[in-house]
Amino acid sequence: MKKVHRFIIETDLGTSLEIHDAQLLDQWAKVLKFKVGEEIELCDGRGKEATYHIVSLKKSGVTLERVGAIRKNQAESKVHATLYAAVLKKDLLELVMQKATECGVSEIVPLVTDRTVKKSVKLERLREIAKEAAEQSGRGKAPNIHEPLSVKAALAHAKMNAANYFFHVGDGKSEIFKGAKKEGVRIGLFIGPEGGWSDEEATSATAAGMITASLGPRVLIGETASIIAAFLAN
């Protein structure tokens, strides 16, 4: 089974394309060792994709020709879900970026909560991981990864969502998203830090009209809760 590599690049999907992006050329030539004739899939980052083959590959640029018609990407979620997830240790936060993207979220907002230990993130790296995960999972676009926000700022941001779910340890795996997942609807998912939400945070989430939700009788640690909530919401 030959794997077809996919790339999300913001370009119109013409019948012939010239690629000059140095980083991409480097990856294609040196890491993936593409040769003339290689078939790849390109997405325009706006929901369209097409197959191309390489007709020439030089240090100065790559020339591609489209094979067949432009298609509509089928893997984007009909829901616009934003994951507001407490910042975790570097490797776990990177895991969340990768997996939540695979699971279909449209936006990720790292949260600095009252009990968040680590507060800074490497945004460029997180965006790269999310973009790669989007490409590999067959998505048409990479999720939007935000700068970290305080819980207060995130609650304000979340006002644009039709429904926001505030995940809290509890029992009973409720059918949390039943009926909420309509075409184009905005959903917010709030996942706390290892030490849990503070009482003040829980109070302000309730005051903001959020729906308190649980992922069942077992305690899922932060990154697991983010991954599962992301899957269920999309």
Add this chain to the structure above:
Amino acid sequence: MKKVHRFIIETDLGTSLEIHDAQLLDQWAKVLKFKVGEEIELCDGRGKEATYHIVSLKKSGVTLERVGAIRKNQAESKVHATLYAAVLKKDLLELVMQKATECGVSEIVPLVTDRTVKKSVKLERLREIAKEAAEQSGRGKAPNIHEPLSVKAALAHAKMNAANYFFHVGDGKSEIFKGAKKEGVRIGLFIGPEGGWSDEEATSATAAGMITASLGPRVLIGETASIIAAFLAN
């Protein structure tokens, strides 16, 4: 919020307990720095649990006294799910052990498939990870981690399950477990390797009466599929 540490140890939950296990004593004294008076939760690995406090802590042993009554653990799944997952790179396989345990699986069988690259596992390490995840997620027992099996042997093992799901990339997120999750029912989940199942494997799974299932329109890589399937099945 003070975290209460939980331990699954195979012992009867008497009113007073003596612990002499050297590894456990080492962890309690040196890693967790427990002192006299510390409250901990013990599970007997058979579905019961109780709170204890430390009344004496010496190199030779720890004496515990029970606080309150013995309780029934509430976090075990009513379903008996077995995850048959293709062996992955060490860190990813460890991730699956941890997350699938949090999500409630009862057994994990590492699979050596036609396209499995890595074929050996460190069973003791995997069992430790699963036990720790069971303790932290509030479960009453650790899942049973098997020696790796070939797909053929796993298909034979899976005959004892009431239903087996063979996960394959496809579109449409079907309500795969609807109606199947009855009290005590045995469910099998087959997750393939990075390169996918071989045609022969797919054919033999179908011949064995397995239900071909999909986790939706996005391609979930091996470890993600294992985590999501484990959550959905329990």
